[in-house]
Amino acid sequence: MASYNCCLLLIFFASTVFLKSDAKLSANYYLQTCPKAQAIVQAGVAAAIKQEARIGASLLRLHFHDCFVNGCDGSILLDDTDNFVGEKTAVPNNNSVRGFDVVDDIKAKLEKTCPGVVSCADILALAARDSVVQLGGPSWKVGLGRRDSTTANRSAANSFIPAPTSNLSALVSSFSVQGLSTKDLVALSGSHTIGLARCTSFRSRIYNDSTTIDASFAKSLQRKCPKSGNDNVHARLDLQTSTIFDNLYFKNLMEEKGLLHSDQALFNGSFTDSLVEKYAANSCKFFNDFAKGMIKMGKINPLTGSKGQIRINCRKIN
Numbered sequence: 001m002a003s004y005n006c007c008l009l010l011i012f013f014a015s016t017v018f019l020k021s022d023a024k025l026s027a028n029y030y031l032q033t034c035p036k037a038q039a040i041v042q043a044g045v046a047a048a049i050k051q052e053a054r055i056g057a058s059l060l061r062l063h064f065h066d067c068f069v070n071g072c073d074g075s076i077l078l079d080d081t082d083n084f085v086g087e088k089t090a091v092p093n094n095n096s097v098r099g100f101d102v103v104d105d106i107k108a109k110l111e112k113t114c115p116g117v118v119s120c121a122d123i124l125a126l127a128a129r130d131s132v133v134q135l136g137g138p139s140w141k142v143g144l145g146r147r148d149s150t151t152a153n154r155s156a157a158n159s160f161i162p163a164p165t166s167n168l169s170a171l172v173s174s175f176s177v178q179g180l181s182t183k184d185l186v187a188l189s190g191s192h193t194i195g196l197a198r199c200t201s202f203r204s205r206i207y208n209d210s211t212t213i214d215a216s217f218a219k220s221l222q223r224k225c226p227k228s229g230n231d232n233v234h235a236r237l238d239l240q241t242s243t244i245f246d247n248l249y250f251k252n253l254m255e256e257k258g259l260l261h262s263d264q265a266l267f268n269g270s271f272t273d274s275l276v277e278k279y280a281a282n283s284c285k286f287f288n289d290f291a292k293g294m295i296k297m298g299k300i301n302p303l304t305g306s307k308g309q310i311r312i313n314c315r316k317i318n
């Protein structure tokens, strides 16, 4: 209980300072125009998680994949059109990202209550936070006021979203391109404390990473995920508790039980080992740095002012 309180205090201090220095997004953005916005998103997320706990992980990931591709602008939600190929079929997303129906349901409720006001990009930012909280993780104030893109770019999604086969220097550089630090990389990778990955995402790790993978862990995964076939069979990113937001992900890394190559790369005798050790030893420190990282990630290139639009349907431009 004591450590829980410590987390809350630090997070609210950190996020207040952060939002004050940022004129573009504001936690109170919908106070006048849609006072129920946050409650509607929260209720939609809670209902979806009650049906299937994994959806919380999927919603968190949608915000990440949105923000890393030309900013947090709802572009990942757009279906293909005659003018552009959307991001849904980019390599990191195809047969993998999910949660679009949940976003549609939330958006429909918001449109009933306050038509044309709440952006799809803001729904993603709020749903990510609400999912983490629902699954036992930290809370933070979400800056709001993002507008939605009128285009999407599949090849940008292919280049900017890091691959699970990435080495540490590639991971650091893909975060640094977005203005995120090495600390943000390690803390935000802690998202993999929830959710699942497909065989195709960890196959090369379990067959080719023999010096940095626990042997019995590799063997049990090889039974599920053969050298070819079963591409869509899933395994938990956090071996023990894939629907609880905790710090076991980091403890697993210290035992060479990271599921993805990119996970284990964070604890492999290099400069991020100490951060992994810190978060494994102290979940309060993980929660604080995670919340700070999410606030930073949520501020990547938002469309504000008269840029973009407030989509009525998150899947298509108005």
Ligand code: HEM
Binding pocket: 054, 056, 057, 058, 059, 060, 061, 064, 095, 096, 097, 098, 162, 163, 164, 165, 166, 171, 185, 188, 189, 191, 192, 194, 195, 196, 197, 198, 199, 200, 201, 237, 260, 262
């Ligand atoms: C550091 C670089 C990262 C890489 C290489 C990476 C890669 C992946 C891969 C390959 C999967 C499994 C996809 C599949 O097989 O269907 C996955 C799942 C997931 N990722 Fe990441 N990820 C990274 C960082 C992040 C960040 C920063 C977040 C959130 C802030 C995040 C949140 C998630 C979540 C929650 C899941 C589970 C989704 C579900 O079960 O539906 N990841 N990630």
Ligand SMILES: *[C@@H]1O[C@H](CO)[C@@H](O)[C@H](O)[C@H]1NC(C)=O
Binding pocket: 089, 090, 094, 095
């Ligand atoms: C996406 O996945 C589907 C189903 O597996 C596949 O038919 C399609 O070719 C993939 N699209 C891309 C662009 O890779």
Ligand SMILES: *[C@@H]1O[C@H](CO)[C@@H](O)[C@H](O)[C@H]1NC(C)=O
Binding pocket: 153, 154, 155, 156, 159
């Ligand atoms: C899409 O993204 C790619 C890779 O970042 C970039 O080269 C290209 O110019 C973008 N296309 C459009 C239409 O913005």
Ligand SMILES: *[C@@H]1O[C@H](CO)[C@@H](O)[C@H](O)[C@H]1NC(C)=O
Binding pocket: 166, 167, 168, 169, 170
């Ligand atoms: C890391 O991966 C990048 C991109 O694939 C590659 O160019 C680089 O040589 C690799 N670095 C190391 C140290 O293996």
Ligand SMILES: *[C@@H]1O[C@H](CO)[C@@H](O)[C@H](O)[C@H]1NC(C)=O
Binding pocket: 203, 204, 205, 207, 208, 227
């Ligand atoms: C393991 O690495 C070898 C050599 O790079 C490659 O040919 C093989 O496809 C990899 N195996 C898997 C399962 O990825």
Ligand SMILES: *[C@@H]1O[C@H](CO)[C@@H](O)[C@H](O)[C@H]1NC(C)=O
Binding pocket: 167, 168, 209, 212, 261, 262, 264, 265, 266, 268
């Ligand atoms: C760990 O580091 C070694 C040596 O640099 C490298 O060959 C290996 O691919 C790395 N493994 C992971 C999982 O990062």
